[in-house]
Amino acid sequence: MMINQKISENLLEIRDLSIDFNTDEGLVRAVDNLSLSIRPGEVMGLVGESGSGKSITAKSIMQLAPGNAIIQHPSQITLNHREQAVNVLKLRGRDLRLVRGNAVSMIFQEPMASFAPAIRISDQIIQTMQIHLGYDKDQARRAGIELFDRVGIVDPAKRFDQYVFELSGGMRQRAMIAMALSTQPKLLIADEPTTALDVTIQAQVLDLMMELREQLGMAMLFITHDLGVVSKIADNVTVMQQGKVVEAGMADQVLFQPEHAYTRRLLDALPNLDNLPQAPAKTPAPLLSVTDLSISYPTMGSGRQREVYTAVKNINLDLPEGQIIGLVGESGSGKTSLGKAMLGAAPISSGTVEYHHTKKKVKFGATKAIKRKRLARTAQLVFQDPYSSLNPRMTVRDIIAEPLEAMKLTKSREETDQRVIEVARLCHIEVEHLRRFPHAFSGGQRQRISIARALVCKPKFIVADESVAALDVSIQAEILKLLKQLRDELGLTIMFISHDLSVIANLCDWVCVMKEGELVEQGTVRQIFLDPQQGYTQQLIAAIPLLHSPKGRQQRLPDLLQMAEYSANTVEQRLA
Numbered sequence: 001m002m003i004n005q006k007i008s009e010n011l012l013e014i015r016d017l018s019i020d021f022n023t024d025e026g027l028v029r030a031v032d033n034l035s036l037s038i039r040p041g042e043v044m045g046l047v048g049e050s051g052s053g054k055s056i057t058a059k060s061i062m063q064l065a066p067g068n069a070i071i072q073h074p075s076q077i078t079l080n081h082r083e084q085a086v087n088v089l090k091l092r093g094r095d096l097r098l099v100r101g102n103a104v105s106m107i108f109q110e111p112m113a114s115f116a117p118a119i120r121i122s123d124q125i126i127q128t129m130q131i132h133l134g135y136d137k138d139q140a141r142r143a144g145i146e147l148f149d150r151v152g153i154v155d156p157a158k159r160f161d162q163y164v165f166e167l168s169g170g171m172r173q174r175a176m177i178a179m180a181l182s183t184q185p186k187l188l189i190a191d192e193p194t195t196a197l198d199v200t201i202q203a204q205v206l207d208l209m210m211e212l213r214e215q216l217g218m219a220m221l222f223i224t225h226d227l228g229v230v231s232k233i234a235d236n237v238t239v240m241q242q243g244k245v246v247e248a249g250m251a252d253q254v255l256f257q258p259e260h261a262y263t264r265r266l267l268d269a270l271p272n273l274d275n276l277p278q279a280p281a282k283t284p285a286p287l288l289s290v291t292d293l294s295i296s297y298p299t300m301g302s303g304r305q306r307e308v309y310t311a312v313k314n315i316n317l318d319l320p321e322g323q324i325i326g327l328v329g330e331s332g333s334g335k336t337s338l339g340k341a342m343l344g345a346a347p348i349s350s351g352t353v354e355y356h357h358t359k360k361k362v363k364f365g366a367t368k369a370i371k372r373k374r375l376a377r378t379a380q381l382v383f384q385d386p387y388s389s390l391n392p393r394m395t396v397r398d399i400i401a402e403p404l405e406a407m408k409l410t411k412s413r414e415e416t417d418q419r420v421i422e423v424a425r426l427c428h429i430e431v432e433h434l435r436r437f438p439h440a441f442s443g444g445q446r447q448r449i450s451i452a453r454a455l456v457c458k459p460k461f462i463v464a465d466e467s468v469a470a471l472d473v474s475i476q477a478e479i480l481k482l483l484k485q486l487r488d489e490l491g492l493t494i495m496f497i498s499h500d501l502s503v504i505a506n507l508c509d510w511v512c513v514m515k516e517g518e519l520v521e522q523g524t525v526r527q528i529f530l531d532p533q534q535g536y537t538q539q540l541i542a543a544i545p546l547l548h549s550p551k552g553r554q555q556r557l558p559d560l561l562q563m564a565e566y567s568a569n570t571v572e573q574r575l576a
Helices: 054-061 093-099 121-133 137-150 156-160 169-181 199-216 227-233 251-256 261-268 335-342 396-406 413-426 431-435 443-455 473-490 501-507 525-530 535-542 553-563 571-575
Strands: 002-004 012-023 026-038 043-048 069-072 076-081 084-087 104-107 187-191 219-223 236-241 244-250 286-298 308-320 324-328 350-355 362-365 379-382 461-465 493-497 510-515 518-524 565-567
Touching: 012 054, 026 043, 026 054, 026 244, 043 054, 043 227, 054 069, 054 104, 054 187, 054 219, 104 169, 121 137, 121 156, 121 169, 137 156, 137 169, 169 187, 169 199, 199 219, 199 227, 199 535, 219 227, 227 251, 236 251, 236 261, 244 251, 244 261, 261 473, 286 335, 308 335, 308 493, 308 518, 324 335, 324 473, 324 501, 335 379, 335 461, 335 493, 379 443, 396 413, 396 431, 396 443, 413 431, 413 443, 443 461, 443 473, 473 493, 473 501, 501 525, 510 525, 510 535, 518 525, 518 535, 525 535
Parallel strands: 043 219, 043 236, 104 187, 187 219, 324 493, 324 510, 379 461, 461 493
Antiparallel strands: 002 565, 012 026, 012 069, 012 076, 076 084, 236 244, 286 308, 286 350, 350 362, 510 518
């Protein structure tokens, strides 16, 4: 039996939601009297700065809020269908498990923390599909590999059987998306689902989500700081600030006729491609040179049968002193491997890396190793995934201070604390937050901690690997401004690795484009963005999600809802 969903019905209703966190400083209000509703087939964009309450709101829909979260009366979260309504906050045990996955599924912001690291990805997805869809193992395997292919994972059958730590950051996020979509949910909660994806895969994944929306009548709560993405897919937009809804309405209205000053500030912080920076007046001498660099990793097999994957192929590159060099390319193109090799943190199969402007010239490669500590004061790395790079048992103060203490760069605790406070303020970290632990912060706040740790020993060279990917646009703009100031004031050289070409365009002096381990094009920002020579570069630039009007989507929504048919296996019938 097929059941037609009435247009007037809401699939999800949140009313008067208030959430407090129980902290050492007492109760802290994270969400304050929030109300929103989502119709079947609708995409609701939920935007706001890091720490505004977006993620905790989403997690509460599946009762995934952390243990110190207190949902206050009279908060209500209801899944509706016809005459029956399911009060999610009162579900327990088996009833709650049926809602999780069957009716509502979630794409988490940090995939490394969402997969079990000791279990193959295939086993986790197959088990999920067996439990929620009743597939046998072979059916689940075929469906899982097909999903991997649809979210843009190269060689999906091979990747399906790997562990999460064997995938790059972007591939992990794609695997997380495939996992969430595997149960064919009626409501998909997507918490920054495309943050770690390059622009071409981002466009592909967004198209996939919209396709599934039309096929299944699937609704989405889409949480993001990327307003360009919001304009592409959202029917309605809700803007949050400090736990409160400050503006809500149709996407066109909120994005192009905003009423609240905070919404206007978010829009003003968006990078744009209208005013690209001019090329530097002169070409500085290189801080470091990469010569004939190749990096290979062993993969499967043993002995003579052991396979080798070449991540970086014969790279030649000079990095000018005092400039910001952008490194772009799709996930798996070798960007991170190249960046780590420049720091002596990745094995070099052939070729060399040479630092020219240090007290003693430093050169290392396949045949000449370097002790990492020798480069620590000169070169530092800002990691892509702040969650796994920060020690959960250390306070923020101790995390930032660790490089100073390890290299004995300060003579007393007071001097160390003074430097920690100085760099914390530079990175917009509240001084009173230095006593807290990483778990108490949002993804964007953790990334600021990682940046502060890299800057604390005053390096000459930084590799920033997707260092602003997890930040909302206003904080992102502040960090990018900070990096420019450091470049100008300290002569800092930065290798900025990113899949976000709009950020690269507004930050960098020089751009290098990688594809499948090779450097396919390089030039000034204006050369790359205004006159790209390679088809691959042209494809990347064409896929940038710029802010544009979604006018007409509201008119399509009623037709979409009439076309979408729901199976009789609905939430309420599963709970019966």
